[in-house]
Amino acid sequence: xxxxxxxxxxxxxxxxxxxxxxxxxxxxxxxxxxxxxxxxxxxxxxxxxxxxxxxxxxxxxxxxxxxxxxxxxxxxxxxxxxxxxxxxxxxxxxxxxxxxxxxxxxxxxxxxxxxxxxxxxxxxxxxxxxxxxxxxxxxxxxxxxxxxxxxxxxxxxxxxxxxxxxxxxxxxxxxxxxxxxxxxxxxxxxxxxxxxxxxxxxxxxxxxxxxxxxxxxxxxxxxxxxxxxxxxxxxxxxxxxxxxxxxxxxxxxxxxxxxxxxxxxxxxxxxxxxxxxxxxxxxxxxxxxxxxxxxxxxxxxxxxxxxxxxxxxxxxxxxxxxxxxxxxxxxxxxxxxxxxxxxxxxxxxxxxxxxxxxxxxxxxxxxxxxxxxxxxxxxxxxxxxxxxxxxxxxxxxxxxxxxxxxxxxxxxx
Numbered sequence: 301x302x303x304x305x306x307x308x309x310x311x312x313x314x315x316x317x318x319x320x321x322x323x324x325x326x327x328x329x330x331x332x333x334x335x336x337x338x339x340x341x342x343x344x345x346x347x348x349x350x351x352x353x354x355x356x357x358x359x360x361x362x363x364x365x366x367x368x369x370x371x372x373x374x375x376x377x378x379x380x381x382x383x384x385x386x387x388x389x390x391x392x393x394x395x396x397x398x399x400x401x402x403x404x405x406x407x408x409x410x411x412x413x414x415x416x417x418x419x420x421x422x423x424x425x426x427x428x429x430x431x432x433x434x435x436x437x438x439x440x441x442x443x444x445x446x447x448x449x450x451x452x453x454x455x456x457x458x459x460x461x462x463x464x465x466x467x468x469x470x471x472x473x474x475x476x477x478x479x480x481x482x483x484x485x486x487x488x489x490x491x492x493x494x495x496x497x498x499x500x501x502x503x504x505x506x507x508x509x510x511x512x513x514x515x516x517x518x519x520x521x522x523x524x525x526x527x528x529x530x531x532x533x534x535x536x537x538x539x540x541x542x543x544x545x546x547x548x549x550x551x552x553x554x555x556x557x558x559x560x561x562x563x564x565x566x567x568x569x570x571x572x573x574x575x576x577x578x579x580x581x582x583x584x585x586x587x588x589x590x591x592x593x594x595x596x597x598x599x600x601x602x603x604x605x606x607x608x609x610x611x612x613x614x615x616x617x618x619x620x621x622x623x624x625x626x627x628x629x630x631x632x633x634x635x636x637x638x639x640x641x642x643x644x645x646x647x648x649x650x651x652x653x654x655x656x657x658x659x660x661x662x663x664x665x666x667x668x669x670x671x672x673x674x675x676x677x678x679x680x681x682x683x684x685x686x687x688x689x690x691x692x693x694x695x696x697x698x699x700x701x702x703x704x705x706x707x708x709x710x711x712x713x
Contacts, residue, residue: 323415323417323432323480323482323486323487323488324381324432324441324443325380325381325382325413325414325415326356326357326414326415326416326417326480327354327355327356327381327432327433327441327479327480328354328355328356328357328363328378328379328380328381329352329353329354329355329378329379329434329439330352330353330354330355330363330365330369330370330376330377330378330389330403330478331350331351331352331376331377331378331379331386332350332351332352332353332369332370332373332375332376332377333348333349333350333373333374333375333376334348334349334350334351334371334372334373334374335348335372335374336372337372337643337647337648337664338668339648339659339664339665339668339669339702340668340669340702342647342648342650342657342659342702343650345647348374351369352434352475353365353366353369353433353434353475353476353477353478353479354432354433354434354475354476354477354478354479354480354492355369355378355403355478355479356417356478356479356480356488357411357414357416357417358416358417358419358517359416360416361404361405361411362392362402362403362404363378363389363402363403363404363405364400364401364402364403364478364491364513365400365401365403365477365478365491366399366400366401366458366477366478366491366493367394367395367396367398367399367400367401367458367459368399368458368477368493369401369477369478370391370394370401370403371394371458371645372645373391373645375388376388376389376390376391376403377389378403378405378410380410380414381441385409387405387407387409387410388405388406388407389403389404389405390403390404390405390406391403392404392520393516393520393525393526394526394644394645395459395516395519395526395528396458396459396641396642396644397456397459397460397461397463397528397529398456398459398461398463398508398512398513398515398516398529399456399458399459399493399494399508400491400508400512400513400516401478402516402517402520417480417487417488418487418488419487419488419489419510419513419514420483420485420487420488420489420510421489421510422451422489422509422510422511423448423466423483423489423509424448424595425448425449425450425451426447426448426449427447427448427483427484428445428446428447428483428484429445429446429447429448429466429468429470429481429482429483429489429490429507430443430444430445430470430481430482430483430484431443431444431445431446431468431470431471431472431476431479431480431481431482431492431505431507432479432480432481432482433475433476433477433478433479433480433492434475434476434479435471435472435473435474435475435476436473436474436475438475442476444470444471444472445470446468446469446470446471446503446505447468447469448466448467448468449467449468449469449504450466450467451464451465451466451467451509451598451600452464452465452467452600452601453465453600453601453603453604454467454506456493456494457494458493458494459641459642460641460663461529461641462601462603463508463512463529463607464509464511464512464600464604464607465506465507465508465509465512466481466489466490466506466507466508466509467504467505467506467507468481468505468506468507469503469504469505470503470505471495471503471505472492472494472495472505472506473495476492476505477492477493477494478491478492478493479491479492480492481507488510489507489509489510490507490508490509490510490513491507491508491513492505492506492507493506493507493508494506511608512607515529515607515608515610518610519610519611522610527610527611527612527634528611528634529607529611529634530606530607530609530610530611530613530632530633530634531603531606531607531632531634531635532566532568532603532606532617532630532632533562533563533565533566533567533568533569533633533635533636534559534560534561534562534563534566534568534572535559535560535561535562536557536558536559536560536578536590537557537558537560538557538588538589538590539555539556539557539558539577539588540588540589544558545588548575548577548620549620549622549623550577550620554577554579554620555579555585555586555587555588556577556578556579556580556586556588556619556620557577557578557586557588557590557602558575558576558577558578559572559573559574559575559576559577559578559619560574561574561690562574563635563636563690563691564690564691564692564693565636565690565691565692565693565694566633566636567630567631567632567633568617568628568630571628571630572617572619572628572630573621575621576619576620576621577619577620577621578617578618578619579618579619579620579625580617580618581602581605581606581615581616581617582605582615582616582617583616584602584605586602587599590602592604592605606632609632610632611632611633611634612631612632612633613631613632614629614630614631614632615629615630615632616628616629616630617629617630636691636694637691638685638686638689638690638691638696638697638698639661639662639663639666639685639686639689639698640662640663641662641663642662642663642664643662643664648660648662648664648665649697650702656701657701657702658699658700658701658702659699659700659701659702660697660698660699661682661685661686661697661698661699661700663686666678666682666686682700685698
């Protein structure tokens, strides 16, 4: 007559998973063979290695996954849930900034019996989310549940950019990358792409939200290729100091941010100047801390407004200069960094003369030569160029002597 206590089952969790179940058939496992360039000997490549991640089927016979899941790909294959067949995939577009890649499969058999996922609205705080994928290389599908704990502009590690992102408390592990995050209606509200590994933090994962995903898809549909997320090519500072606002000639009812520097290659350099105060972007006022209104009771960095635009589109910017207001229609473009964050799948550029190997410096080069902690281990002069230098012309590159009789890492501009 022993009494056994049976733990209570949370009906919400099971109900939530049940709603997601029909959509799970659209989640696929992505197999990729990578061949990275060899920056020490750029005329050859490194040894091939394989990886597995997740993806999901959307409309138009397309599959979405993470860009880092297919970076430097040689071959990509997809496997559906419950299938034993791997289908050869074609990479249509890779968006390094937003860490999204689009694939397709020519074999008609792959698309039979699978309904594409539908996208839902941007979730609110504390909304339930379910992350589905194939973590740690497992052959069967994995489901983890949590809630949205934060919505803000996040640093995208792979893209070296800052875009809108969701923070969730569901576990996201290696292999979950590219898998969908569902709401409790079974609609996709994001793509799992990175997690926070820190001794003081647990179960913090990040999801690419639907506004960023739709921007990537529509960008591809408009131009037939991925063109990128435009930015304002400026460095700015907050104007929360009342004495600073007074010194810049701002009235008590005026708010905005001050321009510190402007990229010489940016279109804004033709009309905007350092010490201009940006008051609004496309008619939306910017606060002294650089934020703008975002839904009810929320604020977000004004770079979100810029990232919603497409490359080549125009935006109306209002600035304060010498106590006078000016308006400019600026044509937005992508960022031209002196040291690029990616080489976009191309082999590294190099030149050999008299036994010396001249290399173009990029973030992959720094990572290859100095490891993952290149921001601490690379020479200070290179890091200074990486963090602070601006390209003076569109074709300017930073070149180093990578190998040769006279030594390594001599700087040539």
